[in-house]
Amino acid sequence: MNKRLLALLSVMVIAGGACSPVASQPPAATGGASQPAATTAAAPVTLTVWARNYTVEEGRIQPWAPGPKTAFEAAHPGVTVNLAEGVGSSDQFNRIELSQAGAVTDKPDIFQLDNIWLGQFVDEGITANLDSNYANWADKADIVPAYANSTIVKGSQQAVWFYSDIRLMVWNKDVFKKAGLDPEKGPTTWAELFADAAAIKAKVPGVSPVEFPASSEESTVDRFYSYLYMAGSNILNADNTKAAFNDAGGVKALQLYVDLVKQGYTPKAVLGETADDNIAHIFSGKAGIMLATVGDGLGSLPDGFDVTKFQSTIGAALPPLCEGCTPASTAGGWMLAINADSPNKDLAFDYISMVTDGKNMVPFEVDRARIPVRTSGLAQADAFKADPYFAAEADAAKVAHFPPFIGKYTSMIEILWTGMQKAITGDLSAQDALDQAADKVNTLLAP
Amino acid sequence: MVRGAFGRATPWLLLVFPLLLLFLFLLLPYLLTFYYSTTGATIGRLLNVKEVGLKNFQAVLSSDAPEFIGVLTVTAIFTVGTLLGSLALGTGLALALHTVRAGIRSALMAVYLIPWVIAAVVIGYTWRLMFDPAIGLANTALGAFGVSPIEWLTDKSTAMAALVVANIWAGYGIVLLVVSGALANVPPNIILAAQVDGASYARTVRRVILPAIRPTFLLAALVALVSGLNTFDLIYAMTRGGPLYQTETMALEMYRLTILKGNIGQGASVTVILFTISLALAIAYVVIWRREARKWT
Numbered sequence: 001m002n003k004r005l006l007a008l009l010s011v012m013v014i015a016g017g018a019c020s021p022v023a024s025q026p027p028a029a030t031g032g033a034s035q036p037a038a039t040t041a042a043a044p045v046t047l048t049v050w051a052r053n054y055t056v057e058e059g060r061i062q063p064w065a066p067g068p069k070t071a072f073e074a075a076h077p078g079v080t081v082n083l084a085e086g087v088g089s090s091d092q093f094n095r096i097e098l099s100q101a102g103a104v105t106d107k108p109d110i111f112q113l114d115n116i117w118l119g120q121f122v123d124e125g126i127t128a129n130l131d132s133n134y135a136n137w138a139d140k141a142d143i144v145p146a147y148a149n150s151t152i153v154k155g156s157q158q159a160v161w162f163y164s165d166i167r168l169m170v171w172n173k174d175v176f177k178k179a180g181l182d183p184e185k186g187p188t189t190w191a192e193l194f195a196d197a198a199a200i201k202a203k204v205p206g207v208s209p210v211e212f213p214a215s216s217e218e219s220t221v222d223r224f225y226s227y228l229y230m231a232g233s234n235i236l237n238a239d240n241t242k243a244a245f246n247d248a249g250g251v252k253a254l255q256l257y258v259d260l261v262k263q264g265y266t267p268k269a270v271l272g273e274t275a276d277d278n279i280a281h282i283f284s285g286k287a288g289i290m291l292a293t294v295g296d297g298l299g300s301l302p303d304g305f306d307v308t309k310f311q312s313t314i315g316a317a318l319p320p321l322c323e324g325c326t327p328a329s330t331a332g333g334w335m336l337a338i339n340a341d342s343p344n345k346d347l348a349f350d351y352i353s354m355v356t357d358g359k360n361m362v363p364f365e366v367d368r369a370r371i372p373v374r375t376s377g378l379a380q381a382d383a384f385k386a387d388p389y390f391a392a393e394a395d396a397a398k399v400a401h402f403p404p405f406i407g408k409y410t411s412m413i414e415i416l417w418t419g420m421q422k423a424i425t426g427d428l429s430a431q432d433a434l435d436q437a438a439d440k441v442n443t444l445l446a447p
Numbered sequence: 448m449v450r451g452a453f454g455r456a457t458p459w460l461l462l463v464f465p466l467l468l469l470f471l472f473l474l475l476p477y478l479l480t481f482y483y484s485t486t487g488a489t490i491g492r493l494l495n496v497k498e499v500g501l502k503n504f505q506a507v508l509s510s511d512a513p514e515f516i517g518v519l520t521v522t523a524i525f526t527v528g529t530l531l532g533s534l535a536l537g538t539g540l541a542l543a544l545h546t547v548r549a550g551i552r553s554a555l556m557a558v559y560l561i562p563w564v565i566a567a568v569v570i571g572y573t574w575r576l577m578f579d580p581a582i583g584l585a586n587t588a589l590g591a592f593g594v595s596p597i598e599w600l601t602d603k604s605t606a607m608a609a610l611v612v613a614n615i616w617a618g619y620g621i622v623l624l625v626v627s628g629a630l631a632n633v634p635p636n637i638i639l640a641a642q643v644d645g646a647s648y649a650r651t652v653r654r655v656i657l658p659a660i661r662p663t664f665l666l667a668a669l670v671a672l673v674s675g676l677n678t679f680d681l682i683y684a685m686t687r688g689g690p691l692y693q694t695e696t697m698a699l700e701m702y703r704l705t706i707l708k709g710n711i712g713q714g715a716s717v718t719v720i721l722f723t724i725s726l727a728l729a730i731a732y733v734v735i736w737r738r739e740a741r742k743w744t
Contacts, residue, residue, distance in 0.1 A: 097491035097709060124491050206581055215689060268601045269580055271690040286581070411708070418512045421691045425603060440512070 045079045047347055050095065050108035052334065053086035054368065063162075063364040068354040079347060084108070093117060099339070100126055109342040110352060112162060113335050115150070115402065116218070116409050121337065122153045123407035128338040130157040133349040139374075142358060147373045150402050151335060160352050161373040163365055164333035166396040167226050167292040168316045168389065170279070175288040176315075179203045186289070187320045190256060193289070197265035200288040208287040209265040211278040212257060214424055218410075219275035220417040222332065222403070223292040226319045227253035229328035229401045235416075240404045241445055243438035245416065246431070252322060254430040258423050271421060282314065292319050294332065307386060316389040318396055331400035333373070371397055408444055415440045477722070483715035490709030503716035513692035513700070522676065522696040524607055525614070529675035532615035534668060537622025542652060544623075545630045556627065563620020571684025574613035575600065578685075585609075600686050603693045610694055614681055618674050622667045629663035630656065662739045669732040673725055697721045 049064065056062055069081045087095065092112065099107045113121060121127050134140055134157045140148065143161060151159045173183035179199040187193040197209035213219045225235065233249030236242065244250070260266040270278070275294070281287035283302050301310055318327055336356065338348045354360065358376030362383050365372050369387050371394075372378045384390035403409065419437030422428045428436065484503055486496040508515050540559055544552045562570065577584045578599035586596045599609045633656055641651045657664070679698040682688065688695035688703065695703070697717055705714025 094490060094706075094709075097489075100491045126491070215687065216692075267580060268598045268690070271601045272686060414708075415512060418691070421689075425691050427691065 043078070045344055045347065046082050047079060047110065047344055047351060048082045048084055048106070048108045049351075050084050050092065050111040051086045052092055052112050053088055055112065055364070056083050056086040061364045061367040063355050063361055068351065068357075068360055072351050072354050076347060076350070081351060089114060096121070096126065097124075100124065100341075107341055108339055109344055109348045110336055110338055113159065113337055115333055115335055115405065118151070118153060118159055118335065118337075119404075119406040119409055122158050125340055126337075127158045128340045128342065128345050130160070130338065130349065133157075133346070137349075137353065139353060139357065142374045142376050144373055144375060144378070146402075150405065153405055159335040159337040160349075160356055162334045162336050162356060163361060163368075163370040164331050164373050164397070165294045166371050166393050166400055167223060167294065167319065167330045167332075168392055168396055169289065169291055169319045170282055170293055171289045171315045172282050172285050172287065173313055173315055174285050175200060175204055175207055179288070184315065186315050186317045188317070189320050190322045193320045194259075194263070194265070196289065197260070197263075201265060204288070207285065208267050208269075208281065210260050210289045210291065211266060211270055211273070211281055211287040212260075212291040213273055213275040213278055214257070214270040214417075214421060215272050215274055216414070216417060216421070217274050218413060220420060221413045222330065223275055224253065224257070224420065225330040225401065225403060226292050226328050227256060227322075229330065230319065230325040231322055232325065234401075236404050236406070236441075236445075240406050243441040243445075246434035246438040250434050251430045254420060254423050254434060256322070257420065258426075258430055261424055262426075268425070271424060292330070307388070311388040316392050318392065318399075327395075327399045329396035329400045331371075331397065331402055333371070369393070406445075411444055412441050415444065480715045480718050480722075483711050484719045486712050488711035488715075490705075490711060493711065496712075499712065503712045504720075507704075507713055507716050507720070513695050517692060518695055518697055518700050521607070521692075521694060522698075525611060525678070525682075525694070525696055526672060526675035528607075528611035529614045529618060529678070530668060530671045532611060533619045533622050533671040533675075534664075536615060537619040537667065537671075538626050538664070540619070541623050541626035541630055542656070544627060556623070559623055560620045562616050563618070563624075565617075567617055567678070567680040568684050570613060570617045571681040574609070574616070574681075575685045578609050601690045603690055606686055606690060606694050610682055610685055613685060614675065614678055617681055618671060621670050621674070625663055625667040625670070626660060629660035633659045662736055665732060665736055665739065669728065672728055676721070676725060676728075697724075 051064065054060070056064060064081075064083055069083070072081060073079060093114070096108070096111050096113065096117075118127070147161045147164065151157055151161060169186060171186045176183040176196075179196070180203060181196055181199055187196045193210065200207060200209035213223055228235070228245060228250050231249035231252045233247050233253065234244040237244045257266070261268060261270075275290075278287065278290045279293050280302070282290050282293075283305070301307075305313070318329060321327060336352050338345050338352070342348055356374070358372065358374035358380075361372060361374065362377050362380050364370070365377065366383050366386060369389075372380075378394075381390070381394075387393070406412070415437050419428075419433040422436070423430045423433035427433075483496075485498060485500060486503075487499045488496040544555055544559075547555070576582070578586075580586055580596050580598050583599070585599060586594075589597065597605055599605050637655055637659065638651060641655045646654065677698055678696065679702060682694055682696060682699055683702070686694045688699045697720065701714050701717045701721065704710050704717060708714075
């Protein structure tokens with residue numbers, strides 16, 4: 001019995017030991033945010049960067065390394081840049097949020113953020129105030145003013161623009177050929193859009209003439225904005241306190257979506273589709289025209305596509321215009337911010353400065369068909385020759401608008417896409433759907 | 448004396464480790480969920496959270512995008528549809544298999560159980576393809592009869608029906624398995640007695656076999672019910688709650704609030720409501736089962 005008891009106790013001790021290390025282990029060495037503040041050579045510092053997956057993709061041009069990383073580490077002995085594993089958009093959002101939750105031990109010093117998250121992160125105290133860094137930053141003047149101003153939230157600089165992207169309309173040239181349309185010329189007006197859609201519907205069975213995202217997801221509103229802006233509307237009023245999207249222009253833009261569905265040019269299936277689904281349909285020839293997408297087709301070519309095939313298969317141009325409207329596009333993109341908890345903010349800013357340098361960014365931007373946010377980058381038009389649609393992107397950049405960088409943006413767009421869906425399904429008229437959404441947005445934004 | 452004390456303690460000592468695991472991975476998450484449902488926790492703030500009482504429940508119940516009553520109705524339709532379909536298909540197949548020879552029965556049983564062992568997300572994507580308006584089998588089959596293509600998953604009138612069909616296919620296996628096991632234990636003499644009395648097969652099933660397996664049938668019903676109530680992956684793969692929240696069940700609402708919106712407090716309050724409903728159903732099952740058991744003893 002004693003032997004059995006001893007054996008039992010031994011098993012329990014082993015089992016208990018197997019469970020306890022989590023609590024007894026010292027914290028794992030992680031990012032710079034958990035390192036001591038000292039930055040001397042005697043105390044090695046690790047600067048941790050949380051970036052999007054495609055900016056740290058092996059075998060492709062990276063803005064972070066090897067050039068800037070090597071130069072930065074050489075200039076700062078004892079400092080190592082740790083480029084953590086890159087992740088997708090929603091994972092990036094969640095890990096940044098979670099890093100503040102106290103639930104995880106590792107924190108970044110620098111993180112990449114979608115421009116639409118900036119307001120929320122500032123509200124939550126995640127981003128460091130960069131006013132002092134901007135004050136002494138020689139490169140500040142190189143950033144296109146509209147971009148530099150957009151990172152000012154609550155009166156302070158909170159981030160540095162990394163690269164931008166612009167919405168363009170795209171079409172499949174093979175589908176156009178089958179429909180008897182000129183494959184090199186996409187529709188430039190809404191009237192032409194309907195005419196092209198009718199031709200595709202009549203002559204290319206099994207293909208959706210026009211697609212746009214309409215599922216419960218951010219790309220639904222993002223790809224809609226260009227049409228809203230061209231019709232003279234806006235998302236919010238000037239001081240971002242009330243909805244403005246339910247004016248005549250907003251209704252006109254949403255009515256375009258409704259009419260396309262009603263007339264059978266756009267399948268109701270778009271209610272379950274994201275922009276990624278639409279663009280996959282364009283590449284595969286399952287759809288003829290996509291109203292607006294991030295102009296990065298060249299940067300995200302699917303298997304079997306090279307630049308030549310891309311150019312011969314896909315066309316891109318500014319979104320088609322309604323009568324009496326003005327050309328418009330929407331700019332999005334990614335920024336870099338410094339964690340408010342980072343003990344190495346100045347070092348982090350130095351590295352950001354090297355990475356975002358116009359000359360360093362251009363090869364990456366060419367490779368991924370992104371739009372430079374630096375004047376020096378935009379001036380290198382020759383470098384972008386490989387992108388057959390750079391001229392269209394540059395044109396779009398001139399008429400681009402930004403979504404509002406407010407803390408409640410992600411809650412606000414949920415209301416907007418629900419309203420859009422109500423109009424597309426025919427539950428409400430475009431006016432009623434947007435009015436209802438506007439009421440809810442106003443309640444949401446009320447102080 | 449000491450040996451006796453240790454002897455009495457041995458079962459408890461043996462139970463310590465599994466109980467610890469049970470506490471860590473089952474009870475603690477439940478307790479935390481109950482706790483978070485009364486706080487303003489968000490994905491960015493899990494510690495030092497503000498107590499908000501029942502405000503999360505109030506927010507969830509008064510939400511209008513989607514309305515909670517709508518979510519509850521969608522959940523009820525999906526669950527009851529799945530329950531009835533699974534019971535009908537699973538029991539029907541079990542009865543049919545019961546009439547064939549044991550060897551053939553085993554082989555057919557293995558085939559019929561295939562959907563049950565496939566991951567729900569795979570089933571979801573498979574059925575999504577089947578219901579694809581352009582290339583799906585459903586429209587191709589209907590097309591042969593001259594029926595125009597139907598937007599199965601994005602039309603408000605058909606999305607729920609399509610989901611229920613897919614979930615019945617995914618879930619009838621457990622009913623088939625449980626009912627088949629019960630059928631094997633039905634005393635052959637009562638079936639023979641019915642046959643001698645001239646009862647048809649349908650009458651024998653209705654009057655003799657089904658009453659004989661009633662307690663097991665109740666168990667199968669409970670499993671199908673709870674499984675329908677908690678289904679997430681299949682719906683997410685097929686419709687993600689759309690169109691316009693027409694297939695947004697409580698499980699999806701929980702995910703949307705917690706993961707997509709990062710509102711841990713409100714997500715937890717939906718979880719608590721779902722837990723309460725599941726618990727009520729489980730208690731109802733136990734009460735009914737005990738009543739049935741008393742009849743048999």
